[in-house]
Amino acid sequence: MNKTKENIFDFSLFKRLFQFIKPYKTVFVGVLLSVILIAVLSAASPFVLSYAIDENVAQKKEDGFLFFVLLMIGMLLLETVFQLLFIFYAAWLGQSVVKDVRVMLFNHMLKFKMKYYDNSSVGTLITRAVTDMERIADIFGQGLFMISRDLLVMLVVSGLMIVMNWQLSLIVFITMPIVLYATRIFQKYMKKAFEEVRTEVSNLNSFVQERVTGMKILQLFTREETEYTKFKAINERHKAGWLKTIWYNSIFFPIPELLSSVALGLVVWYGGLNIVLEGTATQGDLFAFVMMIPKLFRPLRQIADKFNTLQMGMVAAKRVFRVIDTTSQIDDTGTLEAQNFKGDISFKNVTFSYVDNELVLKGINFEVKAGETVAIVGATGAGKSTIINLLNRFYEINSGVIAIDTIDIKEVTLKSLRSQIAVVLQDVFLFADTVLANITLNNPEISEVDVQQAAKDIGIHDFIMSLPGGYHYNVKERGAMLSSGQRQLISFLRAYVTNPSILVLDEATSSVDSYSEQLIQNATDKITKDRTSIVIAHRLATIQKADKIIVMDSGHIVEQGTHSELLKNENGYYRNLYEVQFLKAEAVE
Template sequence: MSTSKDILDLNLLKRVILFAKPYKSRFIFAAIFAITLSFLGPIRPYLISHAVDNYILVPKPELLLNMMIILFVLLILEGCMQFFYMYLSTWIGQNVIKDIREVIFKHILNLKKRYFDNTPIGTLVTRSISDIETISDIFSQGLLVIIAEFLRLIIVVLVMFYTDWRLTLITLLTIPFLLIATAWFKKNIKISFENVRDEVARLNTFVQEHIVGMKIVQIFNREDAEYNKFYEINKAHQNAHIKSIFYYAVFFPIVEILSASAIALIVWYGGTLISYGENVTIGELTAFILLIHMMFRPIRQLADRFNILQMGIVGSQRVFNVIDNVSELEFNSGDQKILKSPKISFNNVHFEYKKNELVLKGLSFDIDQGETLAVVGRTGAGKTSMINIINRFYDIKSGVVKINDKNIYDIDLNNLRENISLINQDVFLFSESIFNNVGLYDHNITKQMIIDGAKEIGLHEFINSLPSAYEYVIGERGVNLSVGQRQLIAFLRVYVRNSKILILDEATSSIDSKTEQLLQNALRRISTNRTTIIIAHRLSTILHADKIIFLSDGKIVESGTHTELIAQKGMYYKMYSSQTA
């Protein structure tokens, strides 16, 4: 009886197989080798039966030697076929998962930031690595093996009927019990595999998050508490694996018992027929014992490989769930471009991360071409949300955001982001050289441009003092550098690009006075002829901004220059006074 879940699995299998289409010729050859193996195996018992009856019971040493040579050649041929089949099927599997990894990573690169807010990093790592690995087994250990073993089973049964139909029927008495055991195994092991993949993702997520956040764990003395949480998650992971092992531990002994029972029945019944002079030879009885082993081997293999196939399907379902997530996909809604130093306008913009929980409430302001706008306010006022909207990391609920009188959703997304340079306080650096961290593999940015830029903003001397200078490999997330040094490298990233909009989100916080001076000098250089937005808690860094807006609870409550806002003696005045007191 087919269930909707079975149909879904079949559809997933078809979808995975489509990834093997570029390797169709190798797939066909692998299938030919697998099918040939199915035919070669059952020949051996027939040859052995012939040798026992004609060359052993009636001694014919020379003919027996010839038969042994034939069997040896047959085994060599099987070994060669096995090699080519295994190599080709594994080669196909590895190429398929390479292709799927490229598809899923390209898809992840185009997902909206909201998706990453709601999806743990460890889950995505699991989907991109270990879940995809299980798909390889569909080709190397699953699909072709199932086809070959099923064909072998049919051939073995046909050979058994050809040899003696009575012995065959006796052997088949054990099959109903085997079918019941297989159905039980198939049902439970699939559920077990799904639980295992869930626990793997959960464990990966926990470990990844806590390695990244180890400083927080240690500074708050949470080592014991976090270890206890890890112990529970790790225990659940262990239990999921043990449960799957339990089903294997029950099923395979059942198969062995049924196989031994079939052999015992054949020896008893066949021996009885021989003793009564029925038309059964010792060679045929010997062949039947070998054929029973060959019959139960495909059954064991089919059960095991089917579950490898199920494991691959479970993994593929999780992978395709990510690939099929188009609701969070970045879309390029427009084809217009930013051609000059831009004017930015917000008109009655409302924005929310969660439904009915507004973060920005009717935000309206203008930034003229080449102006510097400073945005200040308490934590949670909506400053960073405003930046996320300009970059189109998130979509607004209502209102209009324009650049040069063009709705940002009418502007080509790649062109929009090419024209925006963003510097965060928590600068992200890759574990690569300074050259690669600044250039980000942009072929339009040469090493000489990076060196010249570093000289312009006063960073060249510092970089040259590092081992290997510009080839110095920064540790993960830039741990080998100070906060200020990381920010200077981020400034260099911006300087070598011809972006028309510059956004500094908290970029001048948490630095020493010397580095702050370097940053202020660099800022003056990189903000020239650029429309600039600065978000900062240190108000001393924005005294010369053309315009300052003060956000509170998602609304603009004050607006003007530094001098004007000080004269108003409002919220900005109080914040500035508290910092300069």
């Protein structure tokens, strides 16, 4: 059995989390001082009351009684002030730590390979970055410091009890082992329950996120009832996980209350007999113990409750650090800063696989000269888009060399490499922001004037100005307020405005209307002139003017040449593909 998994509290994980407190040491020390003062003031109140009863009430003396009353009031006010400061700054510290952890997590996620996202659930990652972070904040705001305060109160109260009357203290402490044992068992089972809860929360988030994103598909294929049934099952497991924690709470929490009442009854009985028969206890002792017993037992219940919070936070922290510890980054070890590529591209015996032992590219060799427009064609799954992903280093190749201007792209920094390559994808992604923000991606070096001029250059300025608000029109999530053709135009302008050294068009006109396609075709002719361009297309009519056409099939390059050269090969793959599309076009006409 793996003992690490059975530990009730993971100190190594907590030690790692504790490192994030270092920038806030002053606040941390202040909170700890508040904990100590609260514990002392909480225990001092019964002691002062005991002294007042024995010296004034029992003796029926008025002298000095007012002093004890004012002292009690002063201590209560001080305790209230320190409680307020403690609660606020403990929560502030938790949120500050979480802010830093969340920034670290997000920065780490930004550098992940695309392969990581291919194999990861978006809903799960959202849970790690949002929900789990709030649970980590609770470690400090409602867990660690609250437990420290309650433990210190119990320690001070216990010590004061022994000093005041050891016989009465013994009666109280007899029940403590039962509570402590029950608390330990409770914590052990709650840890398992909370791990189950966090798993079900992630599953629920993933399911909802995916179904909301793909709602159109669900409705188009009338899968609402099926998905509704699946959701009910997942929601039922989520409820069952939480009910398990509630069941454990309902079993445990009455135990401290019951034993507290038993201890209180025994103290009153035994202390009362001592006062009347033996005189070994005073009225002040009895009153003080009646006040202190709740201060001893109630924190036990609260500690168990806060330990639940602490464990939920630790489970969340474990999951977050698991993502942070994931090594799935592209090795950015390049030292060269690419300022402006000439545009010579070469693939030399490149092999690549998304899944181990399943090659997608099988020894690819080709060259692109600066300023050329090269088209890549082939059936779906031939490896066309993979070439683009590798050129941008979204994935690491298995073997071979990819070079730009005779320089291995691994020797160039990722940021400078990608800043010189602009890509227009078939599936355009727009953020819930303005047209301008989606074009510039908030790059301060690109002004609105630059964007407007670029739009005029490629002929889409009028289209943008026809939108309500023009360049400041909010396209909503994923560009839902625009047609696919309009989204493609904005994506095209986004690539053009960066003035890239290399332009990549990946099926850029495959899902647009004829009007948008004409705009894009005109813009393509303009911006590909004297610029290295790679065009991936199924529709061969859009690439006939390319300087070179590379034909791919099953991860191999099967033909290379110009449009006219490839058509001369009567049994060639390209000619066959062209004739099939040509016949389809004639049939439509």
